[in-house]
Amino acid sequence: MRKDTFQAAFLGLLFMYLALIVLVLLFSARLIPDLSRGYTTQGWILLILALFFLLFLLGMVVLNILRLFRDRYSRKPGVRFKVRLVGFFILISAVSSIPQGVLSVSFLNSTVNTIFHPSLREALEGGLSIAITYYDEKIEHIRSIGRNRFAQQVLERPDRGTSRAWNDLRSLYPDLSAYQVFSLRGVPLFFAGNTALSLEGPAALSAPEGLSPRETKSGGVTILRFKQVIGTDPNRPIVILSFTLPESFDRNAERITTTLNTFTQLEQHRAQFNATVIIVYSFFAFPLLLLSILVSFLLSDEIIRPIVNIEEATRRVAEGDFSYRILSRSRDDLFHLAESFNRMVTELEKSRRTLVQTEKVTAWQEIAQQLAHEIKNPLTPIKLSAERLLKKYQEDREHFERILQSSVETILKETNSLDKLLKEFKDFSRLPTPVMRPVPLKLIIEEAVQGYRYTPRIRITVDPIPDSFILMADADQIRQIFTNLLTNSIEAMPEGGDIRIRADLVKKGNTRYCRILVADTGVGISDEYKNLVFNPYFTTKAQGTGLGLSIVERIIFDHKGQIWFESEQGKGTTFFIDLPLESGE
């Protein structure tokens, strides 16, 4: 999946998640009754929806983790950094959310457990019992009006005057708050007491005779009313006596009852409550955790993309491709880094060109000097021989013939030497362009070794070379590498010795190389010459031209390889050559 696609998918997912939460909250009240049949499963539907989103997010996270493993297995650039980043993000998310969740849930549970302690239940039951007892006593007290003879006499003799009746009743029931007399048709005849407790006529008529259920006014006052129809006369009056309970009685009784009920419910559903708290918390917290992990994938991609680009660019530049440039769309710090890198590569390319030009001039100057020197060396004996011949011919003709042969031999010998020198120089300067084709390394080495197999006192050992080592190379030039190295090794062992050749597989980045080792037990190279061995015309041998190793280095460079050596005087020299293997693509 491309990064942009992933980002769009992620944002779409986030939006869908939030939208569906809103939809579920808005429409569940209407949707669920429509679905309901028998026992409804409102909660289960919500749970299933939440679970669906959880699984969806979980799937996305698992998918990204699998992609990460795949990238790591295929050693994709920047994947290790990405793994570290994602791991770090997940760790931070987990470290912040999991303990928080555990603490929140345990805190809630412990708080509930502390609040709903058994002693609280006892206190509540005691409080409720007191309230019930008080209420029962009050009820009994009011009901006693019907049995109290004096009270009945007062009520049944309205001719004594209602005001007096009120005073008499107050003396009997000091807690009486209001006294109201209605006609049988509900017309108010008399009222005394707290006016807030007055009753309308219809309400008085509809109230049951005796004690009515208690009522609570908006101010919190609880009222108990006692209704009695006096006498049997058609115009008999109705008397309503109102009593009040303490102002907070009903509210406190309700609080005690509710708390006690909650206590009972908690006892019956403690396990479900604890599980529900955990589930509800998880349904909110776990998706957030998963979302944060998805964000970490997105962010890590965003972070490593420029780094991977820079790494790729660095590799390409290191391989010599100075045309590579980093493209950056954003205008952040990494954009400036990319700009700086591109500028650096441009400058580097300029410097390299200048350096190459300078090196070429320098190299040709050195070669010219060396060549002049090498040519001058044989010229001296030629000149001396010619002068000697001329002098003898002019001054001592008798002995001329005696020195003629030796002088001419010297001239011929030096001329041949000059011819050889010029031929090798020609070879070096006109090394043909390699013709690359797949060639097995094993075959080339075998052909190169074959010519030296029977050299006296020299034993050549070639370790088994895998058939899979196929080079994309010019076979003749590679063979020349081994020919030159074997010649050097044999010349370094005048008393005889061992030469060993082996090849191993090595990897540099994404490229596979074969590392070839050519080791001898010769005299070795002294430290003072180690930096000069690849220089053209450098030689320590009397008959050497000093171009053998220069040609080897040149061929290896043309094949994008590398050569170096280790040497210890008196023990031998080992040359290492890295040549890229055919990729097979």
Next chain:
Amino acid sequence: MLWLSYLNAVSKKSNLPRTLFSFLSLSLFFPHDLRPLETTYLPAAEPHTVQILACLTPGEVARLQEALKDGYRAEISFILRIYEARKTVFFGDTLLYEAQHTYTAWWDPVGREYLLATPRGEQFHFPFWEQFYSRFTHSPLFRVPTLKGMRMYTTCQAVLKPKLFNPPLQILNSVGQSESIASSWLRMDWAP
């Protein structure tokens, strides 16, 4: 049996999308046929009115009574929908109006009476279970307007929640720990 009954109820509404959706949903969530609550229309006390009676199985009645005594609040909702019958296949009948009335009930241990509250804030006291149960299971009168020439029918449903949790246990309501019993939808056609 549940399926036949339910399909019969919903097919009368000719609401195909809803029927299919409900059928698929029910097949997932309601594998058993449980019918603890049903409704019936009571004879109209006034013209153009409907009153719904909720009928609970004896087991559910006992459970309701026990739950109230245990301190739970109970809630019953009567839902009435008025449809215009149409002769279309795919778009179903038109929902004209939906009315809902909810009673909340609880036991008062101080007054030793059942209390019943309406959304309008009215509160009724019942010292005896029979009085309370009768009131609790009878809906108020729903007024059904009749429009000339329009074929109308009503469907009703009762939904009982016998155990409502107090705070802080209300969280249990949200995850389905609070049971909810719903009747099937009952249809009654009105003469045009």
